[in-house]
Amino acid sequence: MQLIIINGPNLNLLGKREPEIYGNQTFEDYLQQLRLKFPNVDLHHFQSNIEGEIISKIQETGFSFDGIILNAAAYTHTSVGIGDAVKAITTPVIEVHISNTFSREEFRHHSYISPNAKGVILGFGLQSYSLAIQSFL
Numbered sequence: 001m002q003l004i005i006i007n008g009p010n011l012n013l014l015g016k017r018e019p020e021i022y023g024n025q026t027f028e029d030y031l032q033q034l035r036l037k038f039p040n041v042d043l044h045h046f047q048s049n050i051e052g053e054i055i056s057k058i059q060e061t062g063f064s065f066d067g068i069i070l071n072a073a074a075y076t077h078t079s080v081g082i083g084d085a086v087k088a089i090t091t092p093v094i095e096v097h098i099s100n101t102f103s104r105e106e107f108r109h110h111s112y113i114s115p116n117a118k119g120v121i122l123g124f125g126l127q128s129y130s131l132a133i134q135s136f137l
């Protein structure tokens, strides 16, 4: 089972970014926990603050990997290009958010990813990623 977590802008700051919303743990640290928890999953990780790099990674993995776990972060709410990339590929995509975007500002209530995602998991903190992996097993 080959899965990739693709994280969008500012998620490289997890651990120090708005900890009251996103927690104290760095993603690298959490990734180690995930790899221990799912030893049979070949778990890849890619983070970028650049929209086009995220689109390229979706294209690159979207015809061969078993699943993509995508937290496009702020681009979720703005990027027609990432939405189109998710639509274009054959690999199923689970959209993930750390926070419950529906309990936050109105501009976070719309997603360009959701219409073409296999499912959406949000609001469980970093555990949202673990739940997304489980959904592929």
Ligand code: DQA
Pocket: 009, 010, 011, 071, 072, 073, 074, 075, 076, 096, 097, 098, 099, 100, 101, 108
């Ligand atoms: C986020 C929610 C987005 O609205 C926000 O822009 C992020 C993170 C989340 O994981 O909760 O950067 O995707």
